[in-house]
Amino acid sequence: MPPNWSAILRHNVWQYERLDRKQRERLDAWVRVFHAERNWEGCDGLELTDEIRVTIAGQAGLIVLGHEDWYFDRTPSILVYPDDYVARDVARPAGGGLTIVGDESRLGEAWYRGPVILSWPDVLEGGQSSNGGHNLVIHEFAHQLDMIGDPEADGEPPMPDVETAEYWREIVPEEFERLCRACGSGQPTLLDCYGASSPAEFFSVASEVFFQRPAALRVRHPQLYEAFRRFYRLDPEQWLGA
């Protein structure tokens, strides 16, 4: 890996330095493949740089580190905008076979078997710190996991094994209902109330918090943390103690 790529990852993927050596080597290798195999497009005059590509690849790769062969193969392109205007101006296809999961307030989108669209300043914000639990790249790539084999994005990505699926179905729908109730009654919540808008948004929002604020999630929602730990096959809370 070019030496400046490590510097980019250290700077723009705050978890990077906390990974153990084996995980870091895996992420380095993952970033090389993802960087090379995807179509990258700068939109609205944004000139793409290696910093942009490597930063996005590093954050996306972080969430699939626990699975040997997950490369977001069905995400052919990553489109990057210099600011937030994309989310307001993107046309919504009516019908046409594409499902769009759009997040105007979060400045990114993920399309079924299509691109992920991201606003570069927001990518940086979530990459350089825990950012109150928000991370745009993790949010949109979690949607991509959710949409593998399921264009409707129902909040349950393909499960790695039967036991994980059973535990997931026991815990996650109930946690979604819990967030809906808390948000409906104005109680403070760890998870952003955007996650109460659908099970799909719940999965993406909870994924953000799992990787950005793992200790808080484990303390306040231990079973939800455990469901995500089993699904992602990662334990991000350990990185905090490293």
Ligand SMILES: [Zn+2]
């Ligand atoms: Zn979303």
